[in-house]
Amino acid sequence: MAIHQHRIGILLLGVTTITAGCGSRGAYPTYDPDSRLVRRIDYDSDLDGLIEARVYYRNGRPVRLEADANGDGLVDRWEFYTASSALDRLGTASARDGRLDTWARTSGDDLQLDISTRRDGLIDRREFRRRGVLVRTEHDTNFDGLPDEWQRFEDGRLRELDLDTTLSTGRADRRLVYTSRGNLERTESVDAEGHVTPRTDGLR
Numbered sequence: 001m002a003i004h005q006h007r008i009g010i011l012l013l014g015v016t017t018i019t020a021g022c023g024s025r026g027a028y029p030t031y032d033p034d035s036r037l038v039r040r041i042d043y044d045s046d047l048d049g050l051i052e053a054r055v056y057y058r059n060g061r062p063v064r065l066e067a068d069a070n071g072d073g074l075v076d077r078w079e080f081y082t083a084s085s086a087l088d089r090l091g092t093a094s095a096r097d098g099r100l101d102t103w104a105r106t107s108g109d110d111l112q113l114d115i116s117t118r119r120d121g122l123i124d125r126r127e128f129r130r131r132g133v134l135v136r137t138e139h140d141t142n143f144d145g146l147p148d149e150w151q152r153f154e155d156g157r158l159r160e161l162d163l164d165t166t167l168s169t170g171r172a173d174r175r176l177v178y179t180s181r182g183n184l185e186r187t188e189s190v191d192a193e194g195h196v197t198p199r200t201d202g203l204r
Contacts, residue, residue, distance in 0.1 A: 035060075061085055074098035095119070118143065146170030157182060162190070174199075 026045040029038045037060040043052045053067035065079040075098050078091030089105045100121070103114040113127040124140040126147075133156060139149040148164035150172060157180060162172035175188040175196065187199040 070096070072096070075100075089114075142167050144168070154180070 026043060026047055028042040028044070030040045030042075031037065032039050038057050040057065041055045043054070044050060045052060053065060055062050056064045056066075061083065062081050062085055064081070065077075066075045067077045068075055069077050074093070074096070076093050076096055078100055080088045080091065080103075082088045089103045091100045092102045092104070093099050094101050099119055101116045101119045103123075105112045105114075109131045111129040111132075113129070114123045115125040115127065116122055117124055122143065122145075124143055126138040127134060128136045134153050136153065137149075137151040138147040139151075140147050141149055144167070146164075146168070147170055148167050150160075150162040151158055152160040152162075157178070159178050159180075161176040161178070163174040163176070164170065164172055165174050171192065172190050175190055177185045177188065179185050187201075188196045189199050190196055
C-alpha cells in the first residue's frame with residue numbers, strides 16, 4: 001500500500017470527513033453484507049491505482065486508519081479512534097518497516113509514548129513528556145509485564161531513579177536521588193506503604 005506524502009493530509013482531517021467521503025472520487029468503500037454498514041474505505045485520491053490509506057470500521061464507526069506516508073509500500077502511520085470517533089492514539093513504526101512499535105497519546109501539553117522496544121507488540125517502556133520535555137519514564141526491563149524501573153527528570157536531568165530490585169512486584173523498593181549536576185546524592189529504601197528511609201550501603 002503506497003501513498004504520496006502530500007496526499008496524507010487530505011485523509012487525516014478527522015473521522016467526520018472520512019465518513020463523509022464514502023461516495024467521493026477516489027474513495028472505495030466495502031460494506032458488511034448483513035448490516036450494509038461500511039467496513040472499510042480504501043483511498044486512492046490521485047487515481048493512480050495505488051491505495052493511499054485504509055480506514056477500518058466497526059458498527060459503522062471508524063476504529064483504525066492505516067497509511068503509508070513515505071510511499072514505500074509499508075504502513076508507517078496508524079490512527080486509533082474511540083467509540084465517539086475521537087482520535088485516541090497515534091501509532092508509528094520506528095524502523096519504518098511496517099511493524100507498529102510506538103503509540104502516542106496527547107492531552108493538552110502532555111504526551112505519553114508507549115514503546116515496544118523488542119518490537120513484539122508488548123509495551124515495556126513508557127515515556128511521559130510535557131511541552132516536549134521528558135519528565136518521567138517507566139521501564140519493564142525483564143519483560144514480565146510489570147515495570148521495575150522508574151525515572152524522574154527535572155529540566156532534562158535525571159533526579160530520581162526508583163528500582164524494584166526483586167524484579168517481581170512492580171513496586172519500587174530502592175530509590176537513588178541525584179543532584180541537579182547529575183551526581184548521586186543519596187540512596188533510600190522504600191517499603192510497601194511508601195515510607196522512605198536512608199541507606200548507607202549503596203545499591204546492595
